[in-house]
Amino acid sequence: MKRRLLVLAVAAAVVTGCSPADPAAGRWVESVRAAHAEADADASLAGDGALRRFLEAPVPESVSPEDARALRQDSAYRLGRRLLRRGEAPAAEEVADGALADPAMDVLTASLLVLRGEAREAQGELREAAADYHEALRVNERLLERALARREAR
Secondary structure (H helix, E strand, C coil): CHHHHHHHHHHHHHHHHCCCCCHHHHHHHHHHHHHHHHHHHCCCHHHHHHHHHHHHCCCCCCCCHHHHHHHHHHHHHHHHHHHHHCCCHHHHHHHHHHHCCCCCCCHHHHHHHHHHHHHHHHCCCHHHHHHHHHHHHHHHHHHHHHHHHHHHHC
C-alpha cells in the first residue's frame, strides 16, 4: 500500500508538472497507472508484460527527466520484485541493473540496490550482493542526514 501511495504521489507530481496542452504526457502517466493496476491484478507473466511495455515506452518531452526516472525506477522495482518472487533472479538482476543506470540519491535507488542485492544473493554472488546492500545503506544514511539537517534548520 505504501508503494502504491508513492507511485500516485510521483504520478501526481508528473501530471502537475506537465503542460495541460500536452496530452501525450497525461497518457504516459496514465500508462504507468494502468501497468501497475494490471500487474497488481495479474500475478502471471501478463502482469510482467504491462510493466515491460511501460518501461519500453518513449517518454514525452514535456515530462521532466527526474519524473521519468522516478516512474521508470518504481516500475522496474515492481517488475524485478515479481521476477525474484518467481525465482527468476538473473532476470530480476538485469531489470535492476537497467534501472540503476540512472541512479539518484533517493529511496527508489536504494530499493533497487536492495533488489539487485537479493537477486545476486540468490545466485550465490555474495560479495556483489553485500556491495549492493552496503550502497543502499549509504544512500539511506545520506537521506537521513538530509532529513535531520532540514529538521534542525527549522
